[in-house]
Each structure stands twice: as C-alpha cells, then as structure tokens.
Amino acid sequence: MTSSDHSFSAAPVLALDLGASRIRAAVVLPDGSIAARAEGVTRSSDGPQAVVADMIGLLRAVRAAAPTEVVAGLRGIGVCAPGPLDAASGRLIDTPNLGPAFRDIPITAPIAAALGLPAVLERDTVVALLGELGFGAARDARDAVYITVSTGVGGAVLAAGRLLAGADGLAGEIGHLTVDLDGPMCGCGGRGHLEAITSGSGLARAAADLVATGLAPGLAAMATLAGRSLSARDLADAEAAGDPDAAALLGRARRAFAAAMVGVVDVFNPEVVVVGGSLAHGQGERLLGPARDAVAREAFRVQATRVRLVPARLGDDVGLVGALGLVGRRAAGDWAGN
Numbered sequence: 312m313t314s315s316d317h318s319f320s321a322a323p324v325l326a327l328d329l330g331a332s333r334i335r336a337a338v339v340l341p342d343g344s345i346a347a348r349a350e351g352v353t354r355s356s357d358g359p360q361a362v363v364a365d366m367i368g369l370l371r372a373v374r375a376a377a378p379t380e381v382v383a384g385l386r387g388i389g390v391c392a393p394g395p396l397d398a399a400s401g402r403l404i405d406t407p408n409l410g411p412a413f414r415d416i417p418i419t420a421p422i423a424a425a426l427g428l429p430a431v432l433e434r435d436t437v438v439a440l441l442g443e444l445g446f447g448a449a450r451d452a453r454d455a456v457y458i459t460v461s462t463g464v465g466g467a468v469l470a471a472g473r474l475l476a477g478a479d480g481l482a483g484e485i486g487h488l489t490v491d492l493d494g495p496m497c498g499c500g501g502r503g504h505l506e507a508i509t510s511g512s513g514l515a516r517a518a519a520d521l522v523a524t525g526l527a528p529g530l531a532a533m534a535t536l537a538g539r540s541l542s543a544r545d546l547a548d549a550e551a552a553g554d555p556d557a558a559a560l561l562g563r564a565r566r567a568f569a570a571a572m573v574g575v576v577d578v579f580n581p582e583v584v585v586v587g588g589s590l591a592h593g594q595g596e597r598l599l600g601p602a603r604d605a606v607a608r609e610a611f612r613v614q615a616t617r618v619r620l621v622p623a624r625l626g627d628d629v630g631l632v633g634a635l636g637l638v639g640r641r642a643a644g645d646w647a648g649n
C-alpha cells in the first residue's frame with residue numbers, strides 16, 4: 312500500500328518523534344509499516360545535549376535492528392518535535408514543553424552528521440498531517456487541516472497540495488484562535504484562545520479554579536479523594552457520573568472547539584479536517600458531533616457541504632509514519648522549511 316502521492320518517500324526512512332515525555336525512533340518502510348522501533352524517556356532535565364545524544368542513540372539502535380537491504384536503501388531522517396521550531400535551519404527555537412534550556416538548539420545538523428543521512432525537522436502537527444495524508448484519514452486530499460486536541464491544541468494546513476508555512480514557517484497554530492473575547496488567559500499570553508478552553512491543560516486549570524471557588528462540591532470532593540488536582544480525564548469521568556460542573560466545563564470546551572471549526576472550514580475550505588490527540592480520542596463523537604452540527608449550521612453552505620470532519624486514524628505512530636512525507640517532500644522541494 313505505497314502512497315499514490317509521489318511526495319512520499321518511495322525508499323525507507325529513519326523517523327524520530329521527540330515528545331515531552333518520550334522519544335520514539337523507527338525505520339519506516341514506504342508502505343507505512345515499521346521495520347524496527349525503539350523508545351526512551353525524554354531526559355529534558357539533563358539538558359538539550361543529553362536529549363540530542365539519546366535521539367542519536369535511538370536512531371542508531373533502530374538502524375542496527377533493521378534488515379541489511381532496508382538499511383542500504385535508507386533515504387533520509389524525518390524528525391518531529393513540539394513547536395515552535397525553525398524547520399529551515401533544523402533548530403528548536405523555544406520549546407516550552409521541553410523546558411527553558413531548549414532554546415535555539417540545533418537538531419538536524421548533529422543527527423545528520425552522526426547517521427550520515429540528510430535530516431529534516433518539522434513540527435509534530437505538520438508531520439501528523441503528512442502521516443494522515445499518506446496513510447490515514449486524509450488520504451490523497453489536496454486541501455486538508457489537521458488538528459490535535461491533547462495537553463495543548465495544535466494544527467497544520469495543506470492548501471492546494473502544499474503545506475501552508477507562513478512567513479516564518481509557523482502557520483497553522485489553530486489552538487491560538489480567539490474563541491472567547493473575555494475568556495481565560497492562554498499559556499501563550501493571549502486571552503480566550505481555543506487552547507485555553509479546550510485543551511487538557513486548559514480544562515485542568517479551569518477545574519482547579521472552579522474547585523478553589525468552593526462552588527463545585529462534586530469536583531472538590533473528587534480532587535480531595537484523589538489527593539491531587541483534576542485532569543481532563545477526571546472531568547470526563549465526573550461528567551459521565553452526572554456532575555453538572557464537569558458537564559459545564561466540558562460543554563464549554565466542546566462549544567469552543569465547534570466555534571473554531573466553523574472558522575477553520577470557512578477560511579481554508581478543506582475537503583477534510585482530521586482531529587487527533589489524546590483528548591479528542593477520548594471524547595470521540597462527543598467532541599466531533601457538536602462541531603459537525605455547528606459547521607452545518609453556521610459555516611458557508613458550500614464549504615460546509617464539502618468538508619468531512621473525521622477522527623485521526625494513525626494513533627501513536629502518526630509522527631513516525633509522517634516522516635515518509637517529510638523526507639519525500641524535502642526531496643521534491645515542497646517542504647514548509649523551504
């Protein structure tokens with residue numbers, strides 16, 4: 312099942328997914344299957360040099376574990392990491408999820424030198440979009456949007472078959488659309504952004520604030536029993552058990568997401584919007600259903616009729632499989648970093 316899109320690598324690639332808690336590496340074959348994989352914890356507290364050394368070690372380990380003929384055909388290395396990053400120079404710019412020491416850190420240069428293969432770096436959401444485009448829910452689309460709803464909310468946009476980069480390679484930050492003019496502060500410093508209301512971190516903060524007011528006895532009792540502050544998952548459990556305050560917080564998160572989707576559909580006129588991330592996966596149709604209804608009701612008719620709003624298909628491996636698209640597009644000259 313090699314992707315019919317020639318912008319995906321027709322040769323095997325090395326893939327690396329640098330996450331806030333785990334680093335995962337793999338040898339990925341052109342059909343999207345994985346020939347070897349390895350993972351380790353992200354030792355952010357040991358600093359950027361330790362993390363880069365671990366990345367190189369994991370890539371060497373998966374290369375050593377792959378069959379000889381696959382290793383001989385390796386075309387390049389696709390690396391994804393949380394943003395913001397500078398794809399053109401292959402550096403992390405300022406990555407809050409990894410810690411304050413991760414500022415202006417070269418990634419592709421040391422990795423390419425150590426492995427003897429060209430390396431390309433992109434934001435995790437861009438690589439997830441490429442994975443879904445080649446092998447998942449956005450297969451063969453020319454106009455597509457990928458959104459992840461997890462600890463944060465991120466996104467990436469494909470327009471007329473090309474990745475939308477923006478002047479600084481940072482386009483697609485859908486999590487920072489304003490959905491509530493008087494809403495809570497966002498981690499980025501803005502107010503009322505989608506991420507502040509619908510993300511795991513935003514929901515946890517809203518739950519803590521509500522518990523502190525003393526006006527949410529059910530949630531307060533739950534937090535006391537757990538001996539910690541509540542997560543978005545706790546809120547989902549509380550809502551399922553009939554807690555009205557949890558239902559109100561999650562209802563607001565769903566309305567904010569739906570409002571943002573109306574804007575995304577009107578602005579980008581995509582064929583498909585793919586929604587991934589652990590929170591979206593857990594919520595399923597409870598998140599997507601109201602968003603579809605809002606798009607049908609409030610977006611322009613032509614765009615609303617065109618678009619499919621669907622869950623991501625590739626799950627945890629999306630950042631690895633997407634490396635085929637990253638290396639392929641780099642070779643074909645269509646890459647957000649160009």
Ligand SMILES: [Zn+2]
Pocket residue numbers: 486487497498499500501504506507
């Ligand atoms: Zn923001």
